[in-house]
Amino acid sequence: MAxxxxxxxxxxxxxxxxxxxxVVLTDDISFEVNPLPQESWVSAPRQYQHGQRRGLSxxxxxxxxxxxxxxxxNCKNGSPAKYIHFNIKLWEKKGxxxxxxxxxxxxxxxxxxxxxxEHLRCAVG
Numbered sequence: 001m002a003x004x005x006x007x008x009x010x011x012x013x014x015x016x017x018x019x020x021x022x023v024v025l026t027d028d029i030s031f032e033v034n035p036l037p038q039e040s041w042v043s044a045p046r047q048y049q050h051g052q053r054r055g056l057s058x059x060x061x062x063x064x065x066x067x068x069x070x071x072x073x074n075c076k077n078g079s080p081a082k083y084i085h086f087n088i089k090l091w092e093k094k095g096x097x098x099x100x101x102x103x104x105x106x107x108x109x110x111x112x113x114x115x116x117x118e119h120l121r122c123a124v125g
Contacts, residue, residue: 011081019093025108027088029116031081036061036072044070050102057110058117059124064105066090071113075122084122086113 011032017025041061045051048065056062060073071086088109090100117124 022093023091024093025088025090027086027112030085030087032083032085033081035074035083036070036085040070052102054102054106056106056113058114060113062109064102064109066100066102066105069105069109071109073113073117073122073124075117076125077121077123079122080120084117084120086116088112 011030013029013031015027015029016023041053041063044063045053045065048063048069049067051063051065054062054064056071058073060071062069062071068089069086071088073084073086075082075084086109088105090105
């Protein structure tokens, strides 16, 4: 059985997806005044299996790997902040290997990021 949980505190929102009570995906969303520094984009691909810069279905920047991604979008209306950073991590279920691929993560991002942008009322363009 799959379930989703969400919690918020100030400039941070955390989401978890659980399958059979085990966390399989987390998304830590932060609302920022400044973009990620360039050195973060240089080091980000090393944080993920097969991580590389990728384009998404929404304007922004992303590094995507087999086990997660970091995404930055610019809210033109400055709401809820000028920049929203998504830090997505896939987790192994106990005793089972991680079976996602970069394509799986991209498919998830193409659904999740636009939905969250709309939910948060961020105007991108």
